[in-house]
Amino acid sequence: MISKLLIANRGEIACRVIKTAKKMGIKTVAVYSDADRDALHVKMADEAVHIGPAPSNQSYIVIEKILEAIRQTGADAVHPGYGFLSENAVFADALAKEGVTFVGPPVNAIQAMGDKITSKKLAAEAGVSTVPGHMGLIADADEAVKISDQIGYPVMIKASAGGGGKGMRIAWNAEEAREGFQSSKNEAKNSFGDDRIFIEKFVTEPRHIEIQVLGDKHGNVLYLGERECSIQRRNQKVIEEAPSPFLDEATRKAMGEQAVALAKAVGYHSAGTVEFIVDGKQNKFYFLEMNTRLQVEHPVTELITGLDLVEQMIRVASGEKLAFGQSDVKLNGWAIESRLYAEDPYRNFLPSIGRLTRYHPPVEGVQDDGTIVRNDTGVYDGGEISMYYDPMIAKLCTWAPDRLSAIDAMSKALDNFEVEGIGHNLPFLSAVMQQERFRSGKITTAYIAEEFKDGFTGVVPDEAAARKLAAIATLINQTLQDRAVAISGTIGNHPRKVGKDWVVTLAGHEFPVTISTSVDGTTIAFADGGKCAVTGGWLPGRTHTIFHVDGEDVGVKINLAGPAIRLRWRGMDVTVRVRSPRVAELAHLMPVKLPPDTSKMLLCPMPGVITSIAVQEGDQVEAGQSLATVEAMKMENILKAEKRSVVKKIAVKAGESLAVDGLIMEFE
The missing domain is CATH 3.30.700.30 (Glycoprotein, Type 4 Pilin)
Incomplete structure (x- = not known):
């Protein structure tokens, strides 16, 4: 069994892994950047090693710095969490050469399935239904437009090494394909160090349903049910649940068996997820990708199966056989996960940073009514939300015997969750829980766009x-x-x-x-x-x-x-x-104070770095034309003109940092 585990990650997932390791009697090592010196995962671990400056490409995804931390502490195993180096075959291979156990799948599986282009080819060869698209690498924006025209709009532009919504854009026309290609390429390079891009057909009215698989080093692979992940914004999941309200038992079995067959084809072991796009009208499912790591939303699977997936990963990595078979896997009740993000839903979910002046989550554990509340987090009261990393603050989960009871339990838990000091999406999550469409299970990946066409403005009390x-x-x-x-x-x-x-x-x-x-x-x-x-x-x-x-x-x-x-x-x-x-x-006699007129200004909608300015003073711009690009929390945001006007003054230069509502440019 592993004796000392280094967690090559940060935040919520690092804390999550540390909890299970401690339960198993395994010593833990945290790594941290300058920005995370006082982070919760650093406080929780038995040891902590500083690995560099705040930007992840100078710390968390620098393989040599992780290896040096391993040598310094004598850790005999590494859990990568999700994101960062979790699906990096070079990292897994480097650990093997150091004689350090990688708590994850074999290198060949990461290479085959962690790369979205290769995985789609293998899936097609194995007879798995895949989404139509161009599986080859794309050289430049012109080729991206040409391929998109051939496939037919809308298309999904995706980073081959992507995940977590990074490096993904939906394009509805040639102009968006051109812009989306470059933004996806930039995000992919900054987040994963790999800027390869591919394009596939975007399925309208889709449901995003994924199968959790688990395998050992002795050839045993199981599926642990599915998760519905359809409620997304900017291609990043917001609310997940298990099981899916859409699948019947026959479809669940077919998807599960197909996921297992795919995993066995590459000799997979450890926890992994096979993602499918399901056509809500025709009830057909298409292989999307395989994530060769632990998923963010794994807690809902744990709540309905009673399994600790991190523990299973550690045991598999230590060479143990799975202690149960497919027939032993039972799905019990219903679980919901709400991702609490540091973002402002009133500003189109743009990132927010700052100090948590108040962070009081609801009481965890079994509640008086028999429901369960679980909160996985990596922050604490008074902690800082940095602009350098993913904006997720916590994953709030509830379990109940049935779906509506789980939703009601989530509503209560959100009511009792206090977060102050930053913008956050708690009001939005609460609003979704009350919507009849969500409660009825009639959801697609377009849910947020369809239900909040003009953005989220809060719920007006009836x-x-x-x-x-x-x-x-x-x-x-x-x-x-x-x-x-x-x-x-x-x-x-x-x-x-x-x-x-x-x-x-x-x-x-x-x-x-x-x-x-x-x-x-x-x-x-x-x-x-x-x-x-x-x-x-x-x-x-x-x-x-x-x-x-x-x-x-x-x-x-x-x-x-x-x-x-x-x-x-x-x-x-x-x-x-x-x-x-x-x-x-x-x-009733008092006059109403009007807000200031900012219609002739382009203000920064979030704290971030201006990466580019696309116009010059004196330029005439048209409605929808790109003006500037702001990068925050590893996401690029292109700011566009709302109407035809002339640029009067540009107040910033590329590379400058701005706070919320910082002036970028003025118009005549």
């Missing part, structure tokens, strides 16, 4: 939700008023009294209410005769409280902003004002 939030705000206001009375006591010689009648305004709703308190609790009576019974232990200073509104638990995030109360719940973010009737009457 009448019922507005009343719940109004009742909660009224109770909060009552607590504040009672506290003020307890402090000040009197006004002159007159005892100060707290009124019972208030007017609550939020998100276009206005509710005259009356609050009354008895031994049985607090009741909020609305002017139209409706009532809400509400209780909660909120006290000034608390930023989260679970209120009980008419018997329902409502976990709300709370911030006081002067006389206003900010409440966040289920994707809603509302500013509530609780006023006396007279003040509410006067408030």
